[in-house]
Amino acid sequence: MGDVHEVPRPRIATAHLAQHIGKPVCFVGRVVKVHPTGKLFVLSDGEGKHTTVELSEPLDEEISGVLEVVGRVTNQATIMCMSYIQFREDKSPFDLELYNEALKIIHEFPEYFPCG
Amino acid sequence: QRIRSQNIVPCTVSQLLAAEQVDETFRIRDVEISQVTIMGIIRHAEKAPTNILYKVDDMTAAPMDVRQWVDTDEAGSENVVVPPGTYVKVAGHLRSFQNKKSLVAFKIMPLENMNEFTTHILEIVNAHMVLRKNLMSALRGPQSFSSAGVGDMGGYGGGGSLPVNGLTAHQSQVLNLIKNCPVPEGMSLQELKLQLQNMSMATIKQAVEFLSSEGHIYSTVDDDHYKSTDAE
Helix, strand or coil: CCHHHHCCCCEECHHHHHHHECCEEEEEEEEEEECCCCCEEEEECCCCCEEEEECCCCCCCCCCCEEEEEEEECCCCCEEEEEEEECCCCCCCCCHHHHHHHHHHHHHCCCCCCCC | CCCECCCCEECCHHHHHHCEEECCEEEECCEEECEEEEEEEEEEEEECCCEEEEEEECCCCCCEEEEEECCCCCCCHHHCCCCCCCEEEEEEEEEEECCEEEEEEEEEEECCCCHHHHHHHHHHHHHHHHHHHHHHHHHHCCCCCCCCCCCCCCCCCCCCCCCECCECHHHHHHHHHHHCCCCCCCEEHHHHHHHCCCCCHHHHHHHHHHHHHCCCEEECCCCCEEEECCCC
16 A cells, blocks of 8 residues: 555546556546456546556455546556545535536646646 | 735646745736745655755645644644645745745645646646736736727636736727826716716726726816826
8 A cells, every 4th residue: 555645646537647647546437347356447537438446356345427537647547556445425415527627627736736 | 016916826836936036025927926836746744843954846836835824722623633644725925034935724634536637737737827927917018909900818817807018908998098087087987988988987986996096097176077197
């Protein structure tokens, strides 16, 4: 668990994976499918693009809805997940498209939203 | 010149860690801040007799220490520890002790709607951009306000509520008239009222009071006459 949570983790969408190979990132997306082994799942970002997330240990729970994943981008442009949380949507659905628009803003103005 | 933010400023943990301390105040890129809000996940929670120490992670840096003092006399909701893995909004004061930054929270609220998080990150960009623009304008000093060219007010704060050049539109107009008045005893309030048909005497007086307290103008023969401190 340790190290990745002590450093800056830029928030990215699928389109940014290539620019972050080997680096810690934070990815938010909706669960599309989970591999039967539980060691791999696919998330869809606010633009509908898919990212594959891998786990070192299989999932020990059902996952669904919107997940926020912290991990490192692999050479294959997948994310090796170190931790994740599920966004609560019991009161209101999460607007993933709006989140994607917000990502564009924070990437455009790093002087006002520094990451690291 | 100091631009102090009187409001609670939404920030990233990275901004708080980078804030410079001068005596008792903190500045993020020269803008003074005191009360701030952050949003992040609770990574760790430790309960002590008089306080709860949380580590709150917003992904922009390592998790930040957030301390919430507990009222030891009352058994109430303040004593309930928010569990790790919860997304929270924290409102508090920035502190630094032995070069380590932390927050003293006066409010910690679990987020019930994660869209608030999206709003928060947009508010951070907006707030720091506006504060920076105000600071830059104030450093340039008061400039003539010509009705012909208002220029780009930016999209942030719009309307008359956002001061341009550190002064509101009304204040700028009043200052401009006073500056351009050739008479030795300066401009009178009555004269200002004649020239500024769109402004009430109350608004003019408010503007004059502000400009005077900021040092842009000074009273001459009496409290009704003012000259500009700028030698032109």
